[in-house]
Amino acid sequence: MSKAENLVTSIKVEIDAPTSLVWEVLTDFERYSEWNSFCPELKTSGKLGDMVYMQVRIPGTDQTIPVNEYLVAYEPELLLSWEQRPTDSNKDAARRDQYINALGAERSSYFTTDLFLGINADKIMKEHGAWVKQGFDQVARDLKQRAEALYAGRK
Template sequence: MAKAENLVTSITVEIEAPASLVWEVLTDFPRYAAWNTFCPGLETSGRLGDLVCMQVRIPGTQQVIPVNEYLIAWEPERLLSWEQRPTDDNKDAARRDQYVEAIGRNRTRYFTTDLFLGLNADTIMREHGGWVKQGFDQVARDVKARAEALHIQRQAGQR
């Protein structure tokens, strides 16, 4: 059963770029290393149900750990989600949702959540929730910086 106290929520950022561009940044997986300091590597086909293989940097360290999850939601310019499923070897489970909301023609709101689930949810939250929150807050800042830089660059190219 999911419990509200096992939910990590990032800061919410307002991005001076259209939702389509924010979505483009979030789904340009081969370029994650160029902008995402928390998740400097991500490989996936982008098809629902397929594996999402990430490299996650624990904030404040140089330690990068592999995390494998499954793509479960792909709603362009709205929602991108993946989940960790329990296995015989690892009972950990979680669901990450990244929310994109157009709040104007060239303005977008973004935040992300991670809900720890399953048998180990309380332990995962206690032991990892703090650094996951730090990482997600940084992702919000990173996606904002990347999308705004691309938006400015593209606007300048149209002049």
Template structure:
């Protein structure tokens, strides 16, 4: 069962760029290493149900860990989600949702959440929740910087 106390939510950022451009940044997976200091690599076909292979840097360290999840939501300019599913070898489970909300013709609000699920949810939150929050806050700042830079270049 999902519990509210196992939800990590990033800061909300308002971005001076249209939602279509923020969506472009989030779905240009090959360029993640150019702007995303938390998820320094991401490979996926972009098809629902397919794997999302990420390289995640633990904030404040040089340690990068592989994270493999499934793409579960693709709603252009609104929602991009993937989830980790439990296996026999690893009971960890989580769902990450990235929200894009147009708040004007050239303004967008962005934030992301991660809900830890399953048998290990409480332990994962206790042991990893703080650095996941740090990482997601940085992603929000990184998305803002990237989208605003691209928007300024295209003006």
């Protein structure tokens, strides 16, 4: 498969809140459990190159799995990214990008992607792509709900 065939892309949501507030929600890692049903736990220093320790919930279950990746992009109000790098014991690799775009002073949009890389990319896409897509779509909906509620409460 080509790289494009190993790319999971969430739905794109329009959010009635400015990019600054959407960014605030995305980078308030300690509060993920309050709004993010796909990734209810995330710990990181927020510094480029540092580890991102996550618990990811498989959609439709109560099962969470640990995912440890590296923070590789931190562009306020635009892009937040981390990636899994292959190791001797685990050849899996992926890159997750989360995009925020301004749609005006008080509106924004969000979507996220995951590109499966490395020697196992085709297999990972086949076995996990559907539930990752389902989880990412939920993150987009959860983020929209959280950001809009916070924004309405601050007006």
